[in-house]
Amino acid sequence: MSYLAKNYNRKKISFVRGKGSYLYTASGIKYLDFVQGIAVNCLGHAHPRLVETINKQSKKLWHVSNAFQIPEGEKLAKKLCQKTFADYVIFQNSGAEATEAAIKVARRYFYSIGKPNKTRILCVKNSFHGRTLATIFASGSKKMTEGFGHVGGFRSFHFWRSQIFRKKDNQKYSCNYDRTYNG
Numbered sequence: 001m002s003y004l005a006k007n008y009n010r011k012k013i014s015f016v017r018g019k020g021s022y023l024y025t026a027s028g029i030k031y032l033d034f035v036q037g038i039a040v041n042c043l044g045h046a047h048p049r050l051v052e053t054i055n056k057q058s059k060k061l062w063h064v065s066n067a068f069q070i071p072e073g074e075k076l077a078k079k080l081c082q083k084t085f086a087d088y089v090i091f092q093n094s095g096a097e098a099t100e101a102a103i104k105v106a107r108r109y110f111y112s113i114g115k116p117n118k119t120r121i122l123c124v125k126n127s128f129h130g131r132t133l134a135t136i137f138a139s140g141s142k143k144m145t146e147g148f149g150h151v152g153g154f155r156s157f158h159f160w161r162s163q164i165f166r167k168k169d170n171q172k173y174s175c176n177y178d179r180t181y182n183g
């Protein structure tokens with residue numbers, strides 16, 4: 001009997017340790033970790049420098065609210081901006097939260113330029129963007145949304161129906177959210 005809520009259909013396999021891109025079961029079977037948690041553990045498992053850094057920080061300070069300045073966060077944000085296209089960074093706890101932030105940024109942008117009604121987001125049907133209320137409705141999937149009421153502002157289209165991107169139609173949307181997992 002498991003005391004975990006039954007909101008995931010888990011595979012009957014578990015792992016006791018990881019090293020780099022590999023995972024190991026209790027009986028020592030080695031797997032190449034193609035899932036990476038999903039697609040978030042891009043630094044791999046148990047890298048010695050990361051272990052050392054986390055260990056060091058754990059002895060100093062575990063968490064402080066965003067209500068305060070966080071010099072380590074400033075340092076990481078600067079590095080990320082200098083090495084990428086970004087001007088600013090918002091740290092999020094999960095992919096769903098990052099998706100929610102993207103939805104908010106798109107809508108707020110149009111609000112700020114005097115187009116507050118431009119709120120609809122165009123999404124690929126049966127995609128996956130997380131499990132929050134907004135992101136399940138962004139998925140355009142019956143399986144994800146059944147029994148959860150209604151959250152408006154999303155319109156989905158089948159991936160192969162690209163004619164939906166006609167210029168006239170595009171003017172109605174604040175953004176196209178097009179990351180998808182089919183299959």
Ligand SMILES: Cc1ncc(COP(=O)(O)O)c(C=O)c1O
Nearest residue numbers: 038094095096097128129130179
């Ligand atoms: C494309 C995409 N968006 C959002 C998410 C949600 O991420 P999280 O489970 O961290 O909320 C995932 C997770 O698999 C994802 O693959």
